[in-house]
Amino acid sequence: MRWAALGEAGKVVAMLAGIEPEREDKGVRNFPAQIRDAEPWRRELADNGCIDLAAVMEPGIAALLAINARGADCKPAALALWREFSAARTAMLGLLPPSGGMGPRRSA
Structure with a gap:
């Protein structure tokens, strides 16, 4: 759920x-x-990465929305936050073990 919430925050x-x-x-x-x-x-690093990214995104989005509400241009700050989000997401995706193209393991 946290991963999906971060994805939605990234869209904002x-x-x-x-x-x-x-x-x-x-x-993704x-x-x-x-x-x-x-x-x-790997799971621990990914979990910590999600927690850290959420800790950046929550106040960042709040600040962007406050800037926007005042009628000021929030695009430069939003672009900087987008770059941070994108880099962090890429780093977390890099934690996945090589799978040779196979999907997640399934169990019956």
Whole structure:
């Protein structure tokens, strides 16, 4: 749920930055299932990364909305936050173990 909430926050920031949000690809969409099946150290880093990113995004979006509400241009700040979001998301996706193109492990 946290991953999905971060994705939605990223869309808000992209909108405020005046850019088209990236289309959610299969890797982004499947990240929670794939990281759940990864080694514990990878899961821990991903969980901490999500917590850290949420700690940046929540006040960042609040500040952007306050700037926007005053009628000021929030695009430069939103673009900076978008870049931080994008870099953090890419780093977390890098925590996935190489899978050779296979999806998450399934169990019956």
